[in-house]
Amino acid sequence: MDILHRVGIKASSDEVYAALATIDGVAGWLTSAEGDSKVGGRIKLRFLKADGHEIGRCEAKVLELRPAARVLWHVFEGPADWIGTTIAFELKQVGDYCIVLFRHTDWKQAREHMHHASTKWAIFLMSLKALIETGQGSPTPRDVQVGDWS
Amino acid sequence: MDILHRVGIKASSDEVYAALATIDGVAGWLTSAEGDSKVGGRIKLRFLKADGHEIGRCEAKVLELRPAARVLWHVFEGPADWIGTTIAFELKQVGDYCIVLFRHTDWKQAREHMHHASTKWAIFLMSLKALIETGQGSPTPRDVQVGDWS
Numbered sequence: 001m002d003i004l005h006r007v008g009i010k011a012s013s014d015e016v017y018a019a020l021a022t023i024d025g026v027a028g029w030l031t032s033a034e035g036d037s038k039v040g041g042r043i044k045l046r047f048l049k050a051d052g053h054e055i056g057r058c059e060a061k062v063l064e065l066r067p068a069a070r071v072l073w074h075v076f077e078g079p080a081d082w083i084g085t086t087i088a089f090e091l092k093q094v095g096d097y098c099i100v101l102f103r104h105t106d107w108k109q110a111r112e113h114m115h116h117a118s119t120k121w122a123i124f125l126m127s128l129k130a131l132i133e134t135g136q137g138s139p140t141p142r143d144v145q146v147g148d149w150s
Numbered sequence: 151m152d153i154l155h156r157v158g159i160k161a162s163s164d165e166v167y168a169a170l171a172t173i174d175g176v177a178g179w180l181t182s183a184e185g186d187s188k189v190g191g192r193i194k195l196r197f198l199k200a201d202g203h204e205i206g207r208c209e210a211k212v213l214e215l216r217p218a219a220r221v222l223w224h225v226f227e228g229p230a231d232w233i234g235t236t237i238a239f240e241l242k243q244v245g246d247y248c249i250v251l252f253r254h255t256d257w258k259q260a261r262e263h264m265h266h267a268s269t270k271w272a273i274f275l276m277s278l279k280a281l282i283e284t285g286q287g288s289p290t291p292r293d294v295q296v297g298d299w300s
Contacts, residue, residue, distance in 0.1 A: 002151070005272075006265035008297020097298045101265055115156035115251055122155075122272030126296065146276065147158020148247045 001107040003118040007125045008097040011132045013068035016098045019128060020071040020089050029128040029137035039065050043073065047150070050141040055150055058082050068093075081113050098132075100125065119146045151257040153268040157275045158247035161282045163218035166248040169278060170221040170239050179278040179287035189215050193223065197300070200291040205300055208232050218243075231263050248282075250275065269296045 009016055019025035023043065026033040035043040039062050047056040058078025063086075065071055073087040090101040102125055107114050123144045131137030138144060159166055169175035173193065176183040185193040189212050197206040208228025213236075215221055223237040240251040252275055257264050273294045281287030288294060 002260065003268070004153070004260055004265040005269040006262060006297065006299075007269060008299065094298060099297065101262065103265075110152065110154055112156060112251065115154040115253075118153070118268065119155040119157060119272045119275065122269045122296075123276075125269065126273075126294070129296070144276070146272075146279070147156065147249065148244060149156075149158065 001110045001114065003102075003104040003107070003114070003121055005100075005102040005122055005125050007100050007102075007129050008094070009100060009129045009132050010096050011098050013091045013093045013098040015132055016091055016100060016128070017068045017071070019131060020091075021065050021067075027139060029131040029139055030124050031140040031143075035059075037062060039063070048141045049150075052141070060087065079113065081107060081109070081111060081117075084108075100128070116146070116149055120150065151260045151264065153252075153254040153257070153264070153271055155250075155252040155272055155275055157250050157252075157279050158244070159250065159279045159282050160246050161248050163241045163243050163248040165282055166241055166250060166278070167218045167221070169281060170241075171215050171217075177289060179281040179289055180274050181290040181293075185209075187212060189213070198291045199300075202291070210237065229263065231257060231259070231261060231267075234258075250278070266296070266299055270300065 021037060023033050023037050032046045032048060033043055037043055041062050042059055044059050046054055049055055058075055060073035060075045063072040063074050069091055071089040075082045075085045085104060085106045088103045092099050127138040171187060173183050173187050182196045182198060183193055187193055191212050192209055194209050196204055199205055208225055210223035210225045213222040213224050219241055221239040225232045225235045235254060235256045238253045242249050277288040
């Protein structure tokens with residue numbers, strides 16, 4: 001069971017790569033991040049509500065970094081559904097656009113939580129697009145709410 | 151290969167159902183629609199650009215309608231990837247929210263087009279949410295663009 005998305009960002013793949021391959025970049029569109037974003041390093045992500053309340057966290061190991069081409073994370077801590085999953089960002093340049101092919105793979109079950117994660121990833125990828133194209137992303141807690149969960 | 155999403159809409163399941171089970175409802179959040187929305191009927195969807203140019207179309211047969219609970223379409227015409235797929239909207243009331251569990255199932259291959267469709271479905275489901283909560287959806291050609299394709 002996989003979550004798949006595709007967005008096109010009017011920018012170079014180098015610019016998009018920087019927002020995926022660095023802690024500061026990730027914090028600009030996804031959520032509060034800390035750790036070491038080099039290959040083999042561990043990134044800690046904390047998902048927050050507007051009042052600062054933490055609604056979730058996960059830790060991922062950086063498996064691969066190919067400049068302007070690919071970022072790969074392996075989730076080893078977090079919600080039970082997320083542990084053991086892999087998050088891949090593939091980049092390619094098509095004219096003025098950097099195309100991001102996103103895959104969050106190896107979910108064991110298609111529970112309701114996975115449906116929610118799929119919708120939220122679309123929202124966060126649109127936040128990545130906005131960060132690069134306008135300079136302003138919407139990481140948590142400013143993320144667009146898709147329903148009762150977040 | 152399935153596309154899954156979950157959104158929560160601050161409304162009754164009856165209101166959300168009406169936007170899924172009628173031609174006028176679908177045209178208010180998804181795209182230009184015509185046909186017969188009763189069980190066994192055929193719905194024709196045309197996806198448009200802002201200049202009126204058609205960028206895609208598909209035809210679906212309505213397989214099931216369960217008021218306030220479930221709408222099921224089977225795609226029998228359209229892009230090759232879409233033919234033979236099933237689109238399901240499951241509704242349930244959770245407090246103030248109508249939860250929509252969306253599943254576009256039975257894709258044969260996870261091509262780039264499927265990644266794009268997954269992201270666009272999230273955008274259209276947010277348009278459905280906006281239509282119900284604010285009275286204003288963003289069907290094509292006013293839909294949020296996620297990249298170079300649409």
